[in-house]
Amino acid sequence: MKPRLLDLFCCAGGAGTGYARAGFDVVGVDIDPQPRYPFEFHQADALKYLRDHGHEFDAIHASPPCQVYSKTAHLHDNEHPDLLAPTRVELEATGLPYVIENVEGAPLIAPLTLCGSEFGLMAPDVDGLPLALRRHRLFESNVWLMGAGGCEHDPNIQVAGSYTAGRHRTPVHRDNPNRLGGYTPALSVRAALLGIDWKMNEHELAQAIPPAYTEFIGGQLIRSLTLEAA
Numbered sequence: 072m073k074p075r076l077l078d079l080f081c082c083a084g085g086a087g088t089g090y091a092r093a094g095f096d097v098v099g100v101d102i103d104p105q106p107r108y109p110f111e112f113h114q115a116d117a118l119k120y121l122r123d124h125g126h127e128f129d130a131i132h133a134s135p136p137c138q139v140y141s142k143t144a145h146l147h148d149n150e151h152p153d154l155l156a157p158t159r160v161e162l163e164a165t166g167l168p169y170v171i172e173n174v175e176g177a178p179l180i181a182p183l184t185l186c187g188s189e190f191g192l193m194a195p196d197v198d199g200l201p202l203a204l205r206r207h208r209l210f211e212s213n214v215w216l217m218g219a220g221g222c223e224h225d226p227n228i229q230v231a232g233s234y235t236a237g238r239h240r241t242p243v244h245r246d247n248p249n250r251l252g253g254y255t256p257a258l259s260v261r262a263a264l265l266g267i268d269w270k271m272n273e274h275e276l277a278q279a280i281p282p283a284y285t286e287f288i289g290g291q292l293i294r295s296l297t298l299e300a301a
Contacts, residue, residue: 072096073094074293076129078110079134080100080102080117080154081099081101081105086132086134086282089282089288090132090286091109092282093286093292094289095293107271118158126165129168130296131165131169132169133162133170134173135155135171136154155171156178159211168214171210175207179209183212184208186205189222190281194264196256197256202264206281208281265279
């Protein structure tokens with residue numbers, strides 16, 4: 072039987088898909104409806120669900136709201152709660168292996184940073200120019216996590232990776248042949264860069280964790296669980 076992973080603050084399932092590919096049976100929880108989440112889903116307060124049901128799982132992933140730490144926080148119209156520290160407290164109380172994901176600038180403890188360039192995440196733009204994902208995400212865990220080799224940014228093939236719902240768009244023209252300066256590709260190109268092969272809207276793609284990141288981490292979690300059970 073597959074180990075079970077609880078995917079808290081799951082959004083549309085970028086992280087959950089990676090864990091499923093790694094071999095987990097994934098269950099997602101989010102305060103908002105997530106009609107495009109590809110696995111079992113429960114609409115609920117994430118921390119309350121964790122307290123009530125965390126013991127039913129083998130490992131837990133949490134992506135508490137990142138907007139308060141984002142470099143583009145000033146662009147968000149609504150206030151977002153800082154749930155990172157309360158989430159950590161609740162996760163530690165379970166005694167289970169856990170991973171907390173967030174953006175650069177978030178106060179995670181000894182986090183692992185992953186980048187799209189480590190996984191060769193690339194896709195052609197609408198005109199055929201190759202683009203490479205440079206989205207950085209941080210991962211804290213109570214399990215030792217191995218890195219993926221570090222960023223390998225090619226200065227000649229690049230695209231900004233924040234994709235904040237189309238903000239900071241820089242027009243592409245002859246003086247900007249490599250799509251620098253915060254260029255935001257078309258929705259279908261963004262999905263391909265992230266490795267998202269199911270439908271997401273602008274907001275969901277802006278928040279999405281590339282599944283390759285959590286597939287890499289999920290494999291390490293499963294190995295840790297296997298060793299623990301041996």
